[in-house]
Amino acid sequence: xxxxxxxxxxxxxxxxxxxxxxxxxxxxxxxxxxxxxxxxxxxxxxxxxxxxxxxxxxxxxxxxxxxxxxxxxxxxxxxxxxxxxxxxxxxxxxxxxxxxxxxxxxxxxxxxxxxxxxxxxxxxxxxxxxxxxxxxxxxxxxxxxxxxxxxxxxxxxxxxxxxxxxxxxxxxxxxxxxxxxxxxxxxxxxxxxxxxxxxxxxxxxxxxxxxxxxxxxxxxxxxxxxxxxxxxxxxxxxxxxxxxxxxxxxxxxxxxxxxxxxxxxxxxxxxxxxxxxxxxxxxxxxxxxxxxxxxxxxxxxxxxxxxxxxxxxxxxxxxxxxxxxxxxxxxxxxxxxxxxxxxxxxxxxxxxxxxxxxxxxxxxxxxxxxxxxxxxxxxxxxxxxxxxxxxxxxxxxxxxxxxxxxxxxxxxxxxxxxxxxxxxxxxxxxxxxxxxxxxxxxxxxxxxx
Amino acid sequence: xxxxxxxxxxxxxxxxxxxxxxxxxxxxxxxxxxxxxxxxxxxxxxxxxxxxxxxxxxxxxxxxxxxxxxxxxxxxxxxxxxxxxxxxxxxxxxxxxxxxxxxxxxxxxxxxxxxxxxxxxxxxxxxxxxxxxxxxxxxxxxxxxxxxxxxxxxxxxxxxxxxxxxxxxxxxxxxxxxxxxxxxxxxxxxxxxxxxxxxxxxxxxxxxxxxxxxxxxxxxxxxxxxxxxxxxxxxxxxxxxxxxxxxxxxxxxxxxxxxxxxxxxxxxxxxxxxxxxxxxxxxxxxxxxxxxxxxxxxxxxxxxxxxxxxxxxxxxxxxxxxx
Numbered sequence: 001x002x003x004x005x006x007x008x009x010x011x012x013x014x015x016x017x018x019x020x021x022x023x024x025x026x027x028x029x030x031x032x033x034x035x036x037x038x039x040x041x042x043x044x045x046x047x048x049x050x051x052x053x054x055x056x057x058x059x060x061x062x063x064x065x066x067x068x069x070x071x072x073x074x075x076x077x078x079x080x081x082x083x084x085x086x087x088x089x090x091x092x093x094x095x096x097x098x099x100x101x102x103x104x105x106x107x108x109x110x111x112x113x114x115x116x117x118x119x120x121x122x123x124x125x126x127x128x129x130x131x132x133x134x135x136x137x138x139x140x141x142x143x144x145x146x147x148x149x150x151x152x153x154x155x156x157x158x159x160x161x162x163x164x165x166x167x168x169x170x171x172x173x174x175x176x177x178x179x180x181x182x183x184x185x186x187x188x189x190x191x192x193x194x195x196x197x198x199x200x201x202x203x204x205x206x207x208x209x210x211x212x213x214x215x216x217x218x219x220x221x222x223x224x225x226x227x228x229x230x231x232x233x234x235x236x237x238x239x240x241x242x243x244x245x246x247x248x249x250x251x252x253x254x255x256x257x258x259x260x261x262x263x264x265x266x267x268x269x270x271x272x273x274x275x276x277x278x279x280x281x282x283x284x285x286x287x288x289x290x291x292x293x294x295x296x297x298x299x300x301x302x303x304x305x306x307x308x309x310x311x312x313x314x315x316x317x318x319x320x321x322x323x324x325x326x327x328x329x330x331x332x333x334x335x336x337x338x339x340x341x342x343x344x345x346x347x348x349x350x351x352x353x354x355x356x357x358x359x360x361x362x363x364x365x366x367x368x369x370x371x372x373x374x375x376x377x378x379x380x381x382x383x384x385x386x387x388x389x390x391x392x393x394x395x396x397x398x399x400x401x402x403x404x405x406x407x408x409x410x411x412x413x414x415x416x417x418x419x420x421x422x423x424x425x426x427x428x429x430x431x432x433x434x435x436x437x438x439x440x441x442x443x444x445x446x447x448x449x
Numbered sequence: 450x451x452x453x454x455x456x457x458x459x460x461x462x463x464x465x466x467x468x469x470x471x472x473x474x475x476x477x478x479x480x481x482x483x484x485x486x487x488x489x490x491x492x493x494x495x496x497x498x499x500x501x502x503x504x505x506x507x508x509x510x511x512x513x514x515x516x517x518x519x520x521x522x523x524x525x526x527x528x529x530x531x532x533x534x535x536x537x538x539x540x541x542x543x544x545x546x547x548x549x550x551x552x553x554x555x556x557x558x559x560x561x562x563x564x565x566x567x568x569x570x571x572x573x574x575x576x577x578x579x580x581x582x583x584x585x586x587x588x589x590x591x592x593x594x595x596x597x598x599x600x601x602x603x604x605x606x607x608x609x610x611x612x613x614x615x616x617x618x619x620x621x622x623x624x625x626x627x628x629x630x631x632x633x634x635x636x637x638x639x640x641x642x643x644x645x646x647x648x649x650x651x652x653x654x655x656x657x658x659x660x661x662x663x664x665x666x667x668x669x670x671x672x673x674x675x676x677x678x679x680x681x682x683x684x685x686x687x688x689x690x691x692x693x694x695x696x697x698x699x700x701x702x703x704x705x706x707x708x709x710x711x712x713x714x715x716x717x718x719x720x721x722x723x724x725x726x727x728x729x730x731x732x733x734x735x736x737x738x739x740x741x742x743x744x745x746x747x748x749x750x751x752x753x754x755x756x757x758x759x760x761x762x763x764x765x766x767x768x769x770x771x772x
Contacts, residue, residue, distance in 0.1 A: 059722075060726055064722050079461050079462060080462070083463050086497055108527060109524075284502070284737075285497070285498045286502075286731070288730075289497075293727040294727065296722075297724075297727075321744075321746075321762075322747055324759075324760050
C-alpha cells in the first residue's frame with residue numbers, strides 16, 4: 001500500500017478544513033499541505049485522564065490525524081468503569097488506565113504514538129507540561145482542574161504593555177460530564193478566562209453541618225454521613241475508613257439504616273450509601289462521547305488555526321430534549337492564576353526564607369510549605385529529602401542575588417493553601433519587584449539574556 | 450438476559466448509568482432489539498454507545514468490504530489486512546462490538562436491507578439506517594410503520610463535516626416527571642415520506658439550510674441512480690440544475706439553498722471522526738430515551754455542523770393533526 005494513497009484518502013476530510021482558506025479561519029491560518037503534514041508530525045497533545053472522557057478523547061484525536069499523544073492517569077481500571085470506558089475489558093480490571101488505553105488505541109489506529117504516564121499529575125515536573133502544544137482535560141474534580149490550569153497559566157508571560165506573549169500561551173480544552181449534562185470549554189491563557197477566573201460558576205460544595213448530622217437529620221444522606229463521619233470513629237477509633245472495603249461500606253450502610261429508622265427517614269439504600277460516601281458521579285457513554293468529540297474538534301481547530309474556535313464555554317443538557325448553549329465569559333483582570341501574577345515588592349536584602357514566610361502571611365496566597373522556582377532553577381524544594389538538602393543553603397541568601405540581581409521577574413511557587421478548611425496543593429505565579437533598583441534593567445532584557 | 454431482575458453482574462457493570470436513568474430503564478434496555486444498517490463512522494459510534502449501555506441485542510447489516518476510507522473513521526476495524534481481508538464491514542464490526550460488552554448479543558444479518566419483509570422488521574424495537582437512498586429510506590420506514598407493535602425508526606447521515614438525524618416514533622406517549630406530579634405527553638411523528646413532502650414554502654423561514662441542501666443531494670443521487678455518497682464536485686452543475694428545478698416546481702426562492710453549501714456537501718462525502726462521535730452520541734441518547742420511555746425525544750430532524758459547532762432541531766411536520 002503506497003503511503004501517498006493512504007495519505008490522500010485518510011486525510012480527505014481533514015483536507016477540507018486544512019487545505020483551503022475560509023471565512024471562519026483565524027488570522028494566522030495558512031492553508032496548504034504543509035499545515036496538514038505539520039499537524040501529523042509535530043503537534044503533541046497531552047490528554048489528562050484516561051477515564052470516560054479520556055478514552056473517547058484519545059480515540060477522536062488519533063482518528064483526527066494527531067500522531068503524537070501522551071496520556072496521564074493515576075487510577076486503575078474498575079468494573080464500574082466498563083459501562084463507558086470502552087477501551088477497557090473485564091480482564092483489564094486492576095491494570096493502569098493510562099497504559100491500557102494507550103495500547104488499545106495504538107492497536108486500532110495505525111501511525112499514532114501514545115505515551116502513557118501512570119502517576120499523579122502533581123508528580124510531573126512543571127516543565128513536562130510545557131512540551132505540549134495543547135492540553136486536553138478529561139478530569140473529574142475541581143481540584144485537579146485547578147492544578148493543571150495553574151500549571152498551564154504559569155507559562156504565560158506578559159510584555160510591558162500587559163499583553164500576553166503569544167509564544168508563551170498554552171491552550172487547554174476542558175470537558176466535564178455528569179449523567180446527561182456536560183460542558184466543553186476552550187481556555188486560552190491571557191485571552192479567555194482561565195479556570196480560576198470562572199470558579200464562581202460552581203455552586204458551593206455540599207457540606208452538611210455537623211449539628212444536623214448529630215441531632216436533626218432530615219434526609220437519607222444525613223443518616224449515611226452520620227454513620228460515615230461520626231459513628232465510625234466512635235466505634236472503630238483509630239481505624240481508617242476504607243471506601244473500597246465492602247465490609248466497611250456494609251457497616252456504614254447498616255448503621256445508616258438504623259439511624260433512618262430511628263428518625264423515620266426513607267430512602268437509605270446500599271447504592272445511595274456508596275454514592276454519598278464515595279461521591280459517585282453518575283455517568284453514561286453517550287454524554288462522554290459528545291463532550292469529548294466537541295473537545296477534540298476544538299483541539300484540532302486551535303492547533304491548526306483552521307476555524308473559529310468555541311468562544312468559549314459550551315454547556316450541553318440531554319436530559320430534557322436536547323439543549324446546547326455557548327457562552328462567552330470574560331477574563332478576570334485580577335485573576336491570581338492567569339493574570340500578570342501576584343505582585344510582591346521586596347527589599348534586595350530579603351532572604352529566600354523570609355520571602356517564603358511572607359507568602360504564608362500574604363492575604364491572597366496563604367501559602368505554606370513553599371517550594372520556589374525561578375526560570376528553570378529550583379531555588380528551594382521541599383521534597384524529596386535529597387533535593388531539600390541540596391537547596392537548603394539558598395534559604396539564607398538574598399532572593400535578589402538568587403534571581404541574578406534584576407529588578408523584576410516572574411517566580412513560581414508551589415505549596416499548600418487552605419481553602420474552606422481543606423488543604424490543597426497549589427501553584428502560584430508571582431511578580432517579584434525589588435525596590436530601589438534603577439528601572440533601566442527591565443524584564444524583557446533579563447528574559448533575553 | 451431473560452427474567453425480570455437484573456443480574457448481579459449487570460448491576461455491577463451498569464452501576465454508574467443506573468444512577469442516571471434508574472433500574473427500570475436499564476431492564477427495558479436489556480430487552481430491546483436493535484437493527485442497524487450501513488456501518489460507517491457515525492453508525493459505529495452509535496453502536497458503541499448502545500452496546501455499552503446494555504441493550505438486549507444488536508443486529509448489523511452491511512455487506513460492503515473494507516476500504517481505506519472506512520479505516521479512517523471506523524474505530525472498530527483493526528488496520529491489519531490479514532485480519533480484515535475477506536470479511537464484510539458488518540462481520541468486522543460485530544467481532545469488535547462483542548468485546549465492548551459480552552452481555553449484548555451482537556450478530557450479522559446478510560442480505561440487502563430493502564429486500565427484507567415486514568416480519569423481519571417486526572423482530573426489532575429500533576431500526577437505524579445510514580447510507581441509504583431516498584427510496585430505501587421511504588421503503589424501510591413504511592415497513593416499520595406497518596408492523597403492529599411500534600418500531601422506532603431513525604436515519605443518520607454525515608456528509609463533509611455536517612450530519613443529519615431523522616426520527617420517527619409514530620404515535621408516541623411518554624411520561625414526564627415534574628416536581629411531584631407526572632405528566633403524560635403525546636407526540637405524533639410524520640413518516641419520512643410525509644415529512645419531506647411538506648412544501649418548502651410551508652416551512653418556517655429560519656429553517657436550517659442543511660435540511661434543504663440534504664434533500665437536493667438526496668434527490669440528485671436518486672435521479673442519477675447513484676449509491677448514497679457516490680457524488681463529486683464534477684456533479685455540482687447537475688446538482689445546481691436540480692436545485693433550480695425543485696425550487697421552481699414549488700415556487701420557492703432558490704437563493705434559500707446556498708450554492709456554496711451544496712458545493713461543500715458534494716465535494717467530500719467522507720466522514721469526520723469527531724462529528725461521527727457527536728452524532729453517534731446524540732443518536733445513542735435518543736434511542737435510549739425511546740426504549741426507556743423517559744425523557745423528551747427529538748422531533749423530528751437534528752442537524753450538526755462542525756464549522757460553527759451548532760446543533761439544530763427542526764420539527765418538519767404538518768401542523769394539522771390527523772394528517
